[in-house]
Amino acid sequence: MTVDDRYAELHAGFRWQVPAQFNIAEACCTRWARSQPDAIAIRWQHEDGATASHSYRALHEAADRLAAGLRRLGVARGDRVAIVMPQRFETAAAHMAVYRLGAVAMPLSMLFGPDALAYRLQHSEAKVALVDESGIESLLAARESCPTLQHVVAAGAAAGRGNIDWATLLAESGGAFDAVTTSADDPAVLIYTSGTTGPPKGALIPHRALIGNLSGFVCSHNWFPSVEPPASEAVFWSPADWAWTGGLMDALLPSLYFGRTIVAYQGRFLPDTAYALMARYHVTHTFLFPTALKAMMKAVPEPRAQYALSLQSIMSAGEAVGDAVFAYCRDQLGITVNEMFGQTEINYVVGNCGRSLDARGRPTAGWPARPGSMGRAYPGHRIAVLDDDGQECPRGTPGDVAVHRRDSHGDLDPVFFLGYWKNADATRAKFTGDPDNSWCRTGDTAIMDDGGYLWYQGRSDDIFKAAGYRIGPSEVENCLVKHPAVANAAVVPKPDAARGAVVKAYVVLAPGFSGDAALIDALQQHVKGRLAPYEYPKDIEFIEALPMTTTGKVQRRVLRLQEEQRARDAAQIPNPN
Known part of the structure; x- marks a missing residue:
């Protein structure tokens, strides 16, 4: 049986079991x-x-x-x-x-x-x-x-x-x-979105949403809570703040649901501290944001030479992981990182799984991660990429990732939020599709390939055109991070009278490097040699730290608005707001 056959069998055999009272x-x-x-x-x-x-x-x-x-x-x-x-x-x-x-x-x-x-x-x-x-x-x-x-x-x-x-x-x-x-439908949690694209909205989450998260949690951790020898028990840790979906619904609550131990660290995230914690408490499963993994990759290039680790799975989400981080986890930690995609309103819907169980309960291969891919739909979730009219895009065409209210069996998907608190208009705007608005748009742009894997392009409002070419910032950022001088990067459009916009990169330098004209040229050549000619950053600005949400996501919107204001100032045009 092929991997695709097992994946299809897993979906066909999966049914939601949501009790009326939960x-x-x-x-x-x-x-x-x-x-x-x-x-x-x-x-x-x-x-x-x-x-x-x-x-x-x-x-x-x-x-x-x-x-x-x-x-x-x-x-x-x-x-x-x-x-x-x-x-x-x-x-x-x-x-x-x-x-x-x-x-x-x-x-x-x-x-x-x-x-x-x-x-x-x-x-x-x-x-x-x-x-x-x-x-x-x-x-x-x-x-x-x-x-x-x-x-x-x-x-x-x-x-x-x-x-x-x-x-x-x-x-x-x-x-x-x-x-x-x-009841399973009663509200349990009110989490305000991080506000990367506007004022925060309060997403009202029901008790049943925890059940809706479980198939993704299990798969993204290679069939949690099972562990391989020599570890005798699953232990979870993540630096993700428990005030956010990533820390609450992707770490604390599912770990407790399975009756396992979770490590709580009250302090700042530091790469060496992260490794020391995982070694001390024999952590077997972890959730690490790409920003955390990038910092760990730069600060501790050979972690297994310094720490006795028990890691068996790493799940990552929030931004595209990129193949540089993917290779680091594979080569230096011996772990194939399982990228996951979701959001506060509908968490844990797409991702990867390195291992599952066959019909007899024996371990078998899941659907392996592909470097740079968000993964495939987890069991119980129906995913599509939609165009502006709410129609499914042809494979290979960018569109908005959307999740259907009902799974492939026609059962209601329990992962869905109840709506935005005191904002019925925003709730209605989240859904699309005839006849009953059953598709929930995520606001994230991706391409679905012929195998059903999704390839992240960025937030829908982060995608931009430069000289007529469509630019997805994550690909350029990932390329920049591969350079040893780059600790992190964010790519936004810089207004340009002739071309509409050019690619602008904000770069956080790794320790020991200085930003100068020679490094700018080196970084531009680095990108030119790996991506399309129109994707290299025409302008590079070195910055101490990128603007981030408290969930660890880069706020490209802040940088984009800064560029727009600079362009207005240069042209002496008043701010329309």
């Missing part, structure tokens, strides 16, 4: 507290060296007391509870507590400033915020403009600075808590 906390915590109470749920490490381990029993008990305490504060079914904390035990307990209440968890990054917090707290009408020392200053600064925010529960070193302390709330909770019953 609760994330029951699936990720309560059942394990009953069946394996002493199993370790979370191993925590602070950047100052402090460590702790927490069992599933401890996680359940903390969530139980917190849920009772939040109910005493007036939190009811459907209320939004903000969680402004990093990777730590209390963050996981907070999520479990909110789900047990039937309320809606609203994770917010500790990196948000007062304005960003105020917008989300106001828009969501959050009733309570849970916060530690990492976000307390910004939260308190934002609170004055958030009339619906009734309580601030302060945890960790922020104790004493809110309405009530975490420890006090748990101590005075009044005992055991009877969890509410939720």
Whole structure:
């Protein structure tokens, strides 16, 4: 049987099983507290060296007391509870507590400033915020403009600075808590999109979406939670912030769903620290953004010579991985990185799988990753590339990646979000296709080849034309990163009177290199020798750091708008806005 035959068989045999009643906390915590109470749920490490381990029993008990305490504060079914904390035990307990209440968890990054917090707290009408020392200053600064925010529960070193302390709330909770019953369609999480293309929108995620993520999570980690010798158990770690889909739905919740251990690191991401963590805790599976992998590749070129690693799978998403990083993972880590594609609204829909199981439950090859490809549709998801009219594009033609509400069997796909919070127009605009608007557009441009593999071209609004040629920035960026002088790069159009636009590259230099005219010429020649002549950057600007979202995505929009403003300034044209 060929790989394509096995892939088709896997899809044909897969059926969604979504119970009418489903609760994330029951699936990720309560059942394990009953069946394996002493199993370790979370191993925590602070950047100052402090460590702790927490069992599933401890996680359940903390969530139980917190849920009772939040109910005493007036939190009811459907209320939004903000969680402004990093990777730590209390963050996981907070999520479990909110789900047990039937309320809606609203994770917010500790990196948000007062304005960003105020917008989300106001828009969501959050009733309570849970916060530690990492976000307390910004939260308190934002609170004055958030009339619906009734309580601030302060945890960790922020104790004493809110309405009530975490420890006090748990101590005075009044005992055991009877969890509410939720349907699979009930809202569980409100996550605001990173806003790379406009103001953030609140995507309302139901409990069932976790089930919709599982086929992709399992496949992208080569049939998680199975492990190869000598590792005896799966251990997961990712630097992805638990305030975002990548950290919450792609790391924390699925790891707990399978009753495994997840490592929580409370500190800054550094390449050497990442490798040290994976070695210390015998991490077998990880999710690393391409930006993290690029930094690790430049800082630690031969990791296995320095660290005893137990890695068996790497999943990556957020940007195109590129063949330079792909080759590094393969050659230096012995891992074929499984690229994945999804977004907050419909996560984990496309990717790769290095291994699956046959009809008898025996390991067999999955569908191997192809360098530079986003992969194929995961089981249970129906994917197409659509043109502007909502029609499927011929294979090999760029278009908008879209996901159908129903899978190939006609069953509803549970991965879909419920809609944008208080934004029905944006929700309607997300869907297209006759007769019932069943295709959900992602806003990402890709090409689907004859084998069903998708090849990322960029965000739909990141694609541009220069001298009449269509330019996908990710291909040029990947080529630049292959040069030893380049740590990271972003490509945008630079307005040009004669050609409409030319290719402009913003480059972050690797340590030990200096940006000068000679290096600019060397980088241009580097790209010219590998890509089409029209793709090389006519202009290169060296920059200390690229503008990034808190999810690790490059904000090309910021750079593009900067170029447009520079062009207006040079021509002395007023800003139309």
